Amino acid sequence: xxxxxxxxxxxxxxxxxxxxxxxxxxxxxxxxxxxxxxxxxxxxxxxxxxxxxxxxxxxxxxxxxxxxxxxxxxxxxxxxxxxxxxxxxxxxxxxxxxxxxxxxxxxxxxxxxxxxxxxxxxxxxxxxxxxxxxxxxxxxxxxxxxxxxxxxxxxxxxxxxxxxxxxxxxxxxxxxx
Amino acid sequence: xxxxxxxxxxxxxxxxxxxxxxxxxxxxxxxxxxxxxxxxxxxxxxxxxxxxxxxxxxxxxxxxxxxxxxxxxxxxxxxxxxxxxxxxxxxxxxxxxxx
Numbered sequence: 001x002x003x004x005x006x007x008x009x010x011x012x013x014x015x016x017x018x019x020x021x022x023x024x025x026x027x028x029x030x031x032x033x034x035x036x037x038x039x040x041x042x043x044x045x046x047x048x049x050x051x052x053x054x055x056x057x058x059x060x061x062x063x064x065x066x067x068x069x070x071x072x073x074x075x076x077x078x079x080x081x082x083x084x085x086x087x088x089x090x091x092x093x094x095x096x097x098x099x100x101x102x103x104x105x106x107x108x109x110x111x112x113x114x115x116x117x118x119x120x121x122x123x124x125x126x127x128x129x130x131x132x133x134x135x136x137x138x139x140x141x142x143x144x145x146x147x148x149x150x151x152x153x154x155x156x157x158x159x160x161x162x163x164x165x166x167x168x169x170x171x172x173x174x175x176x177x
Numbered sequence: 178x179x180x181x182x183x184x185x186x187x188x189x190x191x192x193x194x195x196x197x198x199x200x201x202x203x204x205x206x207x208x209x210x211x212x213x214x215x216x217x218x219x220x221x222x223x224x225x226x227x228x229x230x231x232x233x234x235x236x237x238x239x240x241x242x243x244x245x246x247x248x249x250x251x252x253x254x255x256x257x258x259x260x261x262x263x264x265x266x267x268x269x270x271x272x273x274x275x276x
Contacts, residue, residue, distance in 0.1 A: 018208070025204050030193050033200070037191040047193075047200065054204045055211050117187045136181060137188045168180050171187075 006070050014061050021061075024070070025054050031138065032074050038133040039082055041122045049085050053078035068147075072140065076148040079130050086126070113171060120170030124163050127151060131159035132167070 006027075012020035032053060036046035057064075057077045064073055121129055127149065134145040135156070142160065146153040193200070 018205070021208070022201060022205055025201050026196065029197060029200055029204075030195050033193045034191050037193075038188060043191075051200070051204050051207055055207045058208055059211065111187075114187050114190070117184070136184055137191075164180070164184075167184060171183070 007066060010061070010064060010066070010070060013058070014064075021058055028071050028074055029054075031071050032078050035075050035130075035133050035138060036078055036082060038121060038137050039079070039126075039129055041118050045085075049082050050078060052085070053081040056081055069144065072144055072148040075134065075138075076150065079149055082130075083126060116170050117167060120167050124166060127155075128159040128163045131156045132163035135160045136164060136167075 006024070009020045009024050009027075013024060029050065033047055033050045036050050036053075037043050040046040040049065053074065057074055060077070064070070121132070124132065130149055131145050131151075134140045134148060135142060140148070142156045143153055145160075146156045149156070
């Protein structure tokens with residue numbers, strides 16, 4: 001999606017247009033959900049957090065600065081929502097329920113490698129996992145990930161390097177860098 | 178680079194479809210619910226303020242009750258006087274050159 005079209009929709013949404021915001025949701029849901037799915041390791045939980053993140057984004061839309069990457073900003077909002085959800089006791093209970101439902105709703109069986117990767121991802125610290133999901137899986141630069149996650153650039157680089165090595169080791173590949 | 182490609186291939190199935198109307202609808206429903214609560218929260222001080230105003234006006238409303246309970250001859254007299262005043266007012270308005 002072009003940045004100028006994003007800007008136009010954002011301006012309309014900031015002026016109160018639900019229709020414009022709905023189009024923004026349609027355009028960016030794939031990236032935000034994919035990021036959260038890799039972060040959470042559980043699709044139903046990730047989609048639930050993604051919905052909350054979009055509502056939070058709508059609430060704080062006035063704070064969005066023009067010229068920034070809207071998709072990355074959304075990923076940052078989603079990351080903070082994810083952390084808040086993980087730290088909430090009520091959410092933890094709900095997550096267990098959703099996870100129980102999720103085992104039945106994930107249609108395609110995962111390969112051994114995918115299961116290994118998911119387990120290895122879940123073993124990473126949350127911040128490291130988020131950096132890996134943005135840089136290695138979604139292809140964002142270290143600087144963009146640092147901006148979205150609100151952490152220093154050097155920390156992101158370190159997270160990605162270590163995370164990559166851990167994941168490749170779990171998959172039995174070369175992890176020398 | 179081969180390792181990155183392998184990781185990306187394993188992550189690929191995590192991508193949801195490019196268009197997902199069910200998800201979009203769910204978000205918009207949550208959004209509407211949120212808006213409703215925000216509207217409710219915004220109206221609450223107004224409703225509370227109106228309640229306080231009405232509460233402070235209670236003595237006046239009480240005296241109106243007493244007035245309404247007065248004898249019917251007084252009320253009829255007042256209604257007739259009001260009616261005459263209105264007729265005079267409108268006749269005066271209809272008069273040519275009244276402005």
